[in-house]
Amino acid sequence: MERYFNVADIFGENVFNDTVMQERLPKKTYQKLKQTISEGKELDLETADVIAHEMKEWAIEKGATHYTHWFQPLTGITAEKHDSFISAPLPSGKVLMSFSGKELIKGEPDASSFPSGGLRATFEARGYTAWDPTSPAFVRQDAAGATLCIPTAFCSYTGEALDQKTPLLRSMEILSEQAVRLLRLFGNTTSQRVTPSVGAEQEYFLIDREMYLARKDLMYTGRTLFGAMPPKGQEMDDHYFGSIPERIEAYMRDVNIELWKLGVSSKTQHNEVAPAQHELAPIYAQCNVAVDHNQIIMETLRKVANRHGLQCLLHEKPFSGVNGSGKHNNWSLVTDDGINLFEPGKSPHENIQFLLVLCLVLKAVDRHADLLRESASDVGNDQRLGGNEAPPVIISVYLGEQLEDVLTQLISTGTATKSKKGEKLATGVKTLPDFRKDATDRNRTSPFAFTGNKFEFRMPGSQDSVGEPNVVLNTIMAEALSEACDELEKAKDFDSAVHDMIKKLATEHQRIVFNGNGYGEEWIAEAEKRGLPSINSLVEAIPALTTDATVSMFEKFGVFSKVELESRAEIEYEQYIKSINIEARTMIDMASKQIIPAVISYATELGLSIGTIADACPEADVSTQKELLVKVSNYLREAKDALITLKETNEKAYTMKASSCEKANFYHSDVVKAMEDLRRPVDALEMIVDKEAWPMPSYGDMIFEV
Ligand code: ADP
Ligand code: MG
Structure with a gap:
């Protein structure tokens, strides 16, 4: 990356912004688009075709091979489906690069894989993305190539909002x-x-x-x-x-x-x-x-x-x-x-x-x-x-x-x-x-x-x-x-x-x-x-x-609408359930496959070394080592019990036949508590077990050594 440069030169260079639009679009098209942006006027397909064409030409100059309707489903992150600009091969065997007004304005991603909170049965998978012309399109360049991203709103076949953007614009x-x-x-x-x-x-x-x-x-x-x-x-x-x-x-x-x-x-x-x-x-x-x-x-x-x-x-x-x-x-x-x-x-x-x-x-x-x-x-x-x-x-x-x-x-x-x-x-300092x-x-x-x-x-x-x-x-x-x-x-x-x-x-x-x-x-x-x-x-x-x-x-x-709100509530409960379930399973996995085995090895070594010292030198005082071994063993026992409880509680939650609301509340009250109960003895163990024996980087390693 260039070390010295003028920010003003690069600012917005990958954005289809007002300057680019003025330069590239025919005057009439530009004015119509501006009206859409500032007054919310609907855009006719003919105008959209012209804009799409210019947008594509501009994007291709930036190295773009694909375009995507960029939207924000209720997963908290953005989603995109990429289409390349190529049209069907010509008789000559060559292809043209094309992008129509229709493709700019409307997309049809399969909506069934995004959260809808019961708004839509999976067989009714249709969802639409609609161009939000008030948020400028941009070309994202990275190691994987360049893509024209078109900010859009995302809604279901029947018009319910499935994203963050639609209600925001409303x-x-x-x-x-x-x-x-x-x-x-x-x-x-x-x-x-x-x-x-x-x-x-x-x-x-x-x-x-x-x-x-x-x-x-x-x-x-x-x-x-x-x-x-x-x-x-x-x-x-x-x-x-x-x-x-x-x-x-x-x-x-x-x-x-x-x-x-x-x-x-x-x-x-x-x-x-x-x-x-x-x-x-x-x-x-x-x-x-x-x-x-x-x-x-x-x-x-x-x-x-x-x-x-x-x-x-x-x-x-x-x-x-x-x-x-x-x-x-x-x-x-x-x-x-x-x-x-x-x-x-x-x-x-x-x-x-x-x-x-x-x-x-x-x-x-x-x-x-x-x-x-x-x-x-x-x-x-x-x-x-x-x-x-x-x-x-x-x-x-x-x-x-x-x-x-x-x-x-x-x-x-x-x-x-x-x-x-x-x-x-008054700072009290004269200068x-x-x-x-x-x-x-x-x-x-x-x-x-x-x-x-x-x-x-x-x-x-x-x-x-x-x-x-x-x-x-x-x-x-x-x-x-x-x-x-x-x-x-x-x-x-x-x-x-x-x-x-x-x-x-x-x-x-x-x-x-x-x-x-x-x-x-x-x-x-x-x-x-x-x-x-x-x-x-x-x-x-x-x-x-x-x-x-x-x-x-x-x-x-x-x-x-009421239905949209209910669906959002449903999605949030579902997301809560999924997240806590993943957290619980991750804890179970780490505790049983990494932490407990590491602590057992450590305790075994400690026990062996106590034996070795006692054999070699019966009058040596090994009480410190013994105390440590007792402590470690007690926490280990506590961790093992908590692990079993967490497994059972999470299984109970997972297989529960109940509404999402009830399930989420059970995860919140019982599974989260079982997770805390497992964390406590494990964190105590981390404090006393030899750093070399601990199977993962510590807080100190992670936050002080960047
Ligand atoms: P802080 O008050 O948190 O120390 P700043 O005054 O720098 O920080 O502003 C923090 C953020 O608020 C920045 O993103 C800034 O652009 C934004 N901001 C400043 N003025 C306004 C405004 N009138 N409306 C909305 N956001 C504003
Ligand atoms: Mg602030």
Whole structure:
């Protein structure tokens, strides 16, 4: 890879972006496509044919031999089916390269192998992918060749959404409609659309690939199922923002180059809190593009790592006892003429529109806290949320000192008359300039924090798509906006109606605001007093998908039908069952084939050496060795018993005749517990058994030696 280059030259070079379209497409075609993109107008087949042809020519110049409809089924990762551009051989024996408008617009992958949660019987396998022209096509080049990737939405024969993208696009539409309605009431006649902007910060771990390959748990489940903490953990806090080692830097550089070529504006990178943990943040983009880009980021992080002899771990909690990884979803609402609805301005207390929008966010989050929590749940995140570093499991909103003060004024007197200002920050060093600090400090413990002109939802898991959290955010906000507009449009005196509404909302939803330490025990008790839901796991979160409040909201706005929601709940239960079953089986395999035999050999050797010493020198004191042997044997016994219990429990779960919901709950309560019971003695053994005898790399090997 080129060492020195100009980023501007390579940025977006593999993207069929606006510049390429302007250059390549006939003017009329370009204009029609732009209308489709900006106004959602349907594209006629003739225009699509022209676009497809130009897209193909461009892709072939980039070395592409195939094209694929790139989509996001409910597996959390992307899927693709590759077709080559070649047409049927001509009489001359040669082939032409062809790609029609129809092939661009619509694909028909066999849908039966993707999760549908009972939406479709397997004999009704038809599924369609439909081009999303608002997310640009791109050519992915790698060692395997080059492919034209066309971002698409994926739905069933009868039109039900089978992916992340379809509901996301629906939610963006309705949010825009409702937000524009509100803007009109405030006298804005120019903005035509309101689009959510999203910047998803991605956390990940990097370890040596050899070590990864030596651990079946990492290979099969993405996380370590056994492993004791090294003597040095992250207590020194010396990794966060620490200087980046050369090997990692070379990796990040390659990742950036790949991403830039694909038009992903990778911007920030730094070491995270835990050893071997890092973060990558792109510049925010339109919501659906950001969701696509996050998938590209995850793919790229994985792929490039292998080239560097590294393994990228995207699991939320690869190492127990070490900080987990999340995805901070930064979200704001911006008009097509550049107004951010979450921008408070210098004196928020006078910014009535902002205050109303803010209170509507509070209402939306308060009312649908359970659903928001559900949207951030996946199997891996169960290991992370509620730990001491990740956001707590309780949803609350952090507003910061300044806004909380404005809110308090509103609630107590009905009007806010002042906003706290940031003071001068005196560093005490003459040569450093004094600067004005922000009126509000940051809060790292809140799951949903206002950070200046956006909200940062910090709960989503690192390996999950951010599709669902954004569908939920967009829809709950659309609902709150719509209800406000219904009322305000009828009001005789708009100003006083808005005023009353702000006060009422602030008072009613004050309970969701929490500026304190979200990690403290006191908060759990306080949240309970306030009646905020505390949902500890994925299986407890799933029911939020099908409550009356959820169903009626999604149906009202046409984002999900009841059937689609039920199918999603079903898929999540099934995924939970499958994942825990794989984890349990992996533990059984490792314990019985690797760990227990290794410990038996170690114990045997220990016993033999005690015998040898006693024979050679009867007066030698072998009590230390004997104590160790007793300890090892006891833990071994405990591990063996736990292994048997785990086998039986998992078998019982696997063969259980019950609904997915019941089954998943059994896995959660019984199998997970049996797994923990096996892990405990094994981790204790790892601490006392000779390192040479342990059959796999330790935490210390993996996270301190990258
Ligand atoms: P942090 O506040 O977490 O330290 P940044 O301010 O750099 O970090 O922003 C983190 C992410 O938020 C980036 O992806 C950034 O592009 C995105 N972001 C910044 N402003 C907005 C906005 N108005 N709307 C959505 N995302 C934003
Ligand atoms: Mg952040």
